[in-house]
Amino acid sequence: MNPKIKWLRDRINMENMQGMIISNPVNIKYLTGIEAEGTLIIARKENFFLTDSRYLEEVQSVLTINDGIIVNDVASISRDDYENFFLFCENVGFEENYITYAMYKKYIERYKINNFEETEYLIEKQRMIKDEEEISLIEKACYITDQCFKHLCNYIRIGMTEKQIAEEIEYFFKENGADGLAFETIVASGKNSSKPHAVPTDKKIEAGDPITIDMGCKYKGYCSDMTRTIFAGYVPVQIQPIYDLVLKNELQTLKEYKEGASIRVVSKMVENDFKLNGYDLVHSLGHGLGLEIHEMPYINSKNDNVLKANMVVTNEPGIYIPGSFGVRIEDTVLITKSGSINLTKSDKNYIIVANRA
Amino acid sequence: MNPKIKWLRDRINMENMQGMIISNPVNIKYLTGIEAEGTLIIARKENFFLTDSRYLEEVQSVLTINDGIIVNDVASISRDDYENFFLFCENVGFEENYITYAMYKKYIERYKINNFEETEYLIEKQRMIKDEEEISLIEKACYITDQCFKHLCNYIRIGMTEKQIAEEIEYFFKENGADGLAFETIVASGKNSSKPHAVPTDKKIEAGDPITIDMGCKYKGYCSDMTRTIFAGYVPVQIQPIYDLVLKNELQTLKEYKEGASIRVVSKMVENDFKLNGYDLVHSLGHGLGLEIHEMPYINSKNDNVLKANMVVTNEPGIYIPGSFGVRIEDTVLITKSGSINLTKSDKNYIIVANRA
Numbered sequence: 001m002n003p004k005i006k007w008l009r010d011r012i013n014m015e016n017m018q019g020m021i022i023s024n025p026v027n028i029k030y031l032t033g034i035e036a037e038g039t040l041i042i043a044r045k046e047n048f049f050l051t052d053s054r055y056l057e058e059v060q061s062v063l064t065i066n067d068g069i070i071v072n073d074v075a076s077i078s079r080d081d082y083e084n085f086f087l088f089c090e091n092v093g094f095e096e097n098y099i100t101y102a103m104y105k106k107y108i109e110r111y112k113i114n115n116f117e118e119t120e121y122l123i124e125k126q127r128m129i130k131d132e133e134e135i136s137l138i139e140k141a142c143y144i145t146d147q148c149f150k151h152l153c154n155y156i157r158i159g160m161t162e163k164q165i166a167e168e169i170e171y172f173f174k175e176n177g178a179d180g181l182a183f184e185t186i187v188a189s190g191k192n193s194s195k196p197h198a199v200p201t202d203k204k205i206e207a208g209d210p211i212t213i214d215m216g217c218k219y220k221g222y223c224s225d226m227t228r229t230i231f232a233g234y235v236p237v238q239i240q241p242i243y244d245l246v247l248k249n250e251l252q253t254l255k256e257y258k259e260g261a262s263i264r265v266v267s268k269m270v271e272n273d274f275k276l277n278g279y280d281l282v283h284s285l286g287h288g289l290g291l292e293i294h295e296m297p298y299i300n301s302k303n304d305n306v307l308k309a310n311m312v313v314t315n316e317p318g319i320y321i322p323g324s325f326g327v328r329i330e331d332t333v334l335i336t337k338s339g340s341i342n343l344t345k346s347d348k349n350y351i352i353v354a355n356r357a
Numbered sequence: 358m359n360p361k362i363k364w365l366r367d368r369i370n371m372e373n374m375q376g377m378i379i380s381n382p383v384n385i386k387y388l389t390g391i392e393a394e395g396t397l398i399i400a401r402k403e404n405f406f407l408t409d410s411r412y413l414e415e416v417q418s419v420l421t422i423n424d425g426i427i428v429n430d431v432a433s434i435s436r437d438d439y440e441n442f443f444l445f446c447e448n449v450g451f452e453e454n455y456i457t458y459a460m461y462k463k464y465i466e467r468y469k470i471n472n473f474e475e476t477e478y479l480i481e482k483q484r485m486i487k488d489e490e491e492i493s494l495i496e497k498a499c500y501i502t503d504q505c506f507k508h509l510c511n512y513i514r515i516g517m518t519e520k521q522i523a524e525e526i527e528y529f530f531k532e533n534g535a536d537g538l539a540f541e542t543i544v545a546s547g548k549n550s551s552k553p554h555a556v557p558t559d560k561k562i563e564a565g566d567p568i569t570i571d572m573g574c575k576y577k578g579y580c581s582d583m584t585r586t587i588f589a590g591y592v593p594v595q596i597q598p599i600y601d602l603v604l605k606n607e608l609q610t611l612k613e614y615k616e617g618a619s620i621r622v623v624s625k626m627v628e629n630d631f632k633l634n635g636y637d638l639v640h641s642l643g644h645g646l647g648l649e650i651h652e653m654p655y656i657n658s659k660n661d662n663v664l665k666a667n668m669v670v671t672n673e674p675g676i677y678i679p680g681s682f683g684v685r686i687e688d689t690v691l692i693t694k695s696g697s698i699n700l701t702k703s704d705k706n707y708i709i710v711a712n713r714a
Contacts, residue, residue, distance in 0.1 A: 054554060096459040101451075102475070104458040118459070167531065174524065197411060282410075 001068035004031045005047055007126065012042065012093055017117060019043050019086045020093035021107060026291050027095070027123040029221065032069060033062045040069075043085050050074050083112045093119040121296065128288055128296050129310045134222060135334060138290065138312050141178065141224035142332050142343040144217050148172045149228060149346045156353040158207055158232060162187040162200040165213070173217040182216035182223035183293045193229065193326040196283055196318060205354060207233035210325050216293060216332075223289045225314050226344045227330035230351040240350075242319050243327050245277055247348055249317045250329045253285065257333055257340035259309040267301040270317050279319045286314040289332065311335040312343070358425035361388045362404055364483065369399065369450055374474060376400050376443045377450035378464060383648050384452070384480040386578065389426060390419045397426075400442050407431050440469045450476040478653065485645055485653050486667045491579060492691060495647065495669050498535065498581035499689050499700040501574050505529045506585060506703045513710040515564055515589060519544040519557040522570070530574040539573035539580035540650045550586065550683040553640055553675060562711060564590035567682050573650060573689075580646045582671050583701045584687035587708040597707075599676050600684050602634055604705055606674045607686045610642065614690055614697035616666040624658040627674050636676045643671040646689065668692040669700070 001009075008031060012020050022028055022040040028049075029035050036059050038051030047069045051059055059071050086092050094107065096118040108116055130138070151172055156165060166185045174180060188198035190209040198212070205211065209232040216225040229243065249270045256266045267285045274281050286299035289312060297305055299313055307313070313335065318328030331344035358366075365388060369377050379385055379397040385406075386392050393416050395408030404426045408416055416428050429438075443449050451464065453475040465473055487495070508529055513522060523542045531537060545555035547566040555569070562568065566589040573582040586600065606627045613623045624642045631638050643656035646669060654662055656670055664670070670692065675685030688701035 094458075096462075097457055099458055100454055101456055101458050101461040102453040104461075105453075163531070167528070171524070174520070 001047070002032070002066060004126075005042070005068065008123065009042060011122060011126075012119075015091075015093070015117075015119075017091045017093045017119075018089035019091075020119065021111070022095065022123065023103070024095050024098040024123070027098075027127075030123065030127055030291055032067060034059050035062075035221075041085055044087075044089055046070055048072055048085065050077065082110045086111050086113055089114075091115045091117050093117050093122070095119060095123075097121060124296055127290055129308060130290060130312055130334075131310070134290060135310065135312065137220050137222035138224065138332065138334075139343050141182070141217050141219035141222055142226070142345075144173060144176050144178050144219060145215060145224040145226050146344060146346050147176060148215065148217075149213070149226065152213065153230070153351060153353050156205065156211070156230075156232070158354045159204050160354075161202050161204050162189055162192070163202055165205075165211075166200040169213075169215050178217035178219050179221065180218060182218045182225060182289075186212065186214035186227075188212045188326070189232070191323060191325065194320050194322055194324055196320055196326065196328070205232050207354075208236050209233075210236070210239055210327065211353070212326060212328055214328065214330065216289075221291055223291070223293045224343070225289055225293060225316075225330060225332050226346065227316055227318075227328045228346060228348070228351065229327040229329065230353050232352075232354045234352060234355075235350050236325075239325055239327065242279075242321070242325075243350065245274070245279070246317050246319055246327045246329050249273055250315060250331070250348065253315045253317065254331070254333065254340055254342060257307060257313070257315065257335055259307060259335060259337045261307045263297060263299055263303040263305055263307060264301050266307075267299060267303070271301055274317075274319065281317060282320060283316075283318065286316050286330075286333075288313050307335045309335055309337045358404070359389070359423060362399070362425065365480065366399060368479060368483075369476075372448075372450070372474075372476075374448045374450045374476075375446035376448075377476065378468070379452065379480065380460070381452050381455040381480070384455075384484075387480065387484055387648055389424060391416050392419075392578075395431075398442050401444075401446055403427055405429055405442065407434065439467045443468050443470055446471075448472045448474050450474050450479070452476060452480075454478060481653055484647055486665060487647060487669055487691075488667070491647060492667065492669065494577050494579035495581065495689065495691075496700050498539070498574050498576035498579055499583070499702075501530060501533050501535050501576060502572060502581040502583050503701060503703050504533060505572065505574075506570070506583065509570065510587070510708060510710050513562060513568070513587075513589070515711045516561050517711075518559050518561050519546055519549070520559055522562075522568075523557040526570075526572050535574035535576050536578065537575060539575045539582060539646075543569065543571035543584075545569045545683070546589070548680060548682065551677050551679055551681055553677055553683065553685070562589050564711075565593050566590075567593070567596055567684065568710070569683060569685055571685065571687065573646075578648055580648070580650045581700070582646055582650060582673075582687060582689050583703065584673055584675075584685045585703060585705070585708065586684045586686065587710050589709075589711045591709060591712075592707050593682075596682055596684065599636075599678070599682075600707065602631070602636070603674050603676055603684045603686050606630055607672055607688070607705065610672045610674065611688070611690065611697055611699060614664060614670070614672065614692055616664060616692060616694045618664045620654060620656055620660040620662055620664060621658050623664075624656060624660070628658055631674075631676065638674060639677060640673075640675065643673050643687075643690075645670050664692045666692055666694045
């Protein structure tokens with residue numbers, strides 16, 4: 001049995017559950033490598049993946065005998081088969097944050113489940129701690145993203161539109177081995193940079209524009225996430241103190257990120273320093289990432305947990321002056337026992353682009 | 358109050374419900390035009406949209422006084438406010454196929470709901486019947502897609518990869534006024550065309566390849582969907598009878614599509630004709646489309662409903678010979694009282710591309 005499924009079986013046994021239905025495709029991919037529609041059944045003795053004929057071949061090609069997963073075509077599963085999966089199981093777990101109310105009712109009826117128990121993000125919590133292979137895939141995604149940023153610094157010209165730059169980013173990712181975008185790219189120039197979640201527009205880059213670029217790719221399923229605010233032609237003097245304040249806090253956060261650090265305290269540190277200077281941190285300081293671009297842990301001052309070694313999280317303070325401009329600087333960071341390793345290597349000092357015709 | 362919300366209020370009253378919580382963002386977009394995270398509350402007398410500070414400005418800019426929707430920032434809603442929304446409501450509806458079991462429990466607790474009632478795709482069923490504006494947006498999306506196909510017929514060359522062609526499609530859509538892709542484009546050449554759900558690969562186009570291109574864009578939120586199987590250089594003789602059989606059934610389906618037509622009977626007609634010739638229809642004959650690429654009605658032989666005027670559905674018979682090749686031809690079609698109007702105008706006879714160096 002593969003080690004991730006073995007872990008899950010041990011874990012649910014600890015909670016006095018004899019089985020579990022896993023429906024969230026990201027959790028299924030995490031546990032088995034399978035990327036196909038279907039349901040993973042952890043039964044009393046065996047593990048099953050229920051899928052349909054469209055995916056059978058693909059699923060079989062991903063699994064090895066070592067995974068210990070029996071693949072079933074739903075078309076060949078009878079009413080009785082369904083009832084047999086959890087025979088003699090007192091308590092069966094389910095993902096209450098993933099399955100709909102309608103599915104919940106259908107599962108109870110179909111599998112004849114006695115006690116269907118909420119599992120409270122059991123697998124998502126385990127996904128916070130990355131193994132070596134996962135870390136190396138995220139590292140590769142970050143590397144491609146750094147290369148893309150390097151390319152953009154030479155590519156961007158006055159008069160290009162935000163959309164053009166966003167398209168170039170997607171093209172670069174695909175040409176350089178990434179699966180594709182990890183999320184919709186943000187390219188926000190001039191006043192548009194004052195919106196934290198801006199969408200690329202037809203606005204052209206003008207001299208003196210700050211340009212906030214928030215981008216990430218996926219590599220073999222794993223995400224990267226970085227943001228830089230760069231400048232077209234020159235750095236306007238009124239932006240400099242804000243940039244310096246954001247960068248100071250980004251660097252300070254990098255120092256604080258380590259195993260055992262309180263997520264609340266680190267977030268409060270940035271919030272308070274911004275407040276002392278008359279600004280607010282209007283979004284979270286960061287978030288975990290991995291198979292999904294936003295995963296646990298969420299780095300904000302409401303989270304009472306601590307960081308742990310082998311978590312991968314973003315560090316992305318930002319300040320936004322409505323109607324004027326904004327600055328955000330974001331790295332993807334690996335937490336270790338003694339500190340943090342920045343997986344994003346791009347420069348964070350003032351970067352001026354489009355200073356040639 | 359806008360007519361779609363007025364319809365919904367009348368509809369839930371008919372079912373003896375005094376309120377409803379709408380959580381599915383596609384249904385919210387349909388009813389209000391709002392594209393933002395949040396919850397639409399149909400209360401006893403008023404309508405509310407609960408969102409957070411990130412979206413307030415955007416939401417206010419979409420709504421007019423005529424919509425009759427009060428926008429609330431969740432940060433300013435107290436415990437008591439939540440309980441007041443459905444005060445004196447005996448039955449409140451919810452989307453059991455959209456909200457998770459965890460949300461279901463949270464809603465009951467937060468809103469102090471007495472009877473929380475399943476609404477069985479109430480809004481999705483209404484979305485099947487398109488109004489004039491919706492039809493004209495789908496028409497525009499189909500027009501852009503036809504233009505893209507015209508472009509591809511000149512663009513494709515021997516030696517290009519499937520991925521290159523897929524990227525050109527996305528680029529063309531964005532350059533020609535579409536919001537972007539309606540779904541991940543399929544470009545499947547040679548043997549790859551035998552997989553109905555193929556993903557574009559680095560395989561190069563070779564002379565004699567059938568190339569199945571399944572593509573669609575979104576225009577102001579509304580989707581198009583078309584498929585053509587075209588040929589690089591020449592049409593291999595062994596593919597011709599299959600192509601002719603698929604095309605014959607596609608044309609026959611177009612004739613059968615009209616208000617009152619039985620979805621089951623039309624699907625069976627194609628299934629049976631394929632069977633008589635020794636083939637199976639391995640996927641549905643079609644599906645509704647609109648704000649989503651796959652919507653009700655699903656056109657297959659298990660659906661006992663009839664077509665209605667102003668439904669927009671695809672017509673996409675296909676035959677796949679494992680390991681060899683496949684042919685699919687798909688149009689987006691508007692159902693009318695007396696017949697159907699094909700919104701996809703591209704040619705369906707043998708199309709040969711890449712016949713120049």
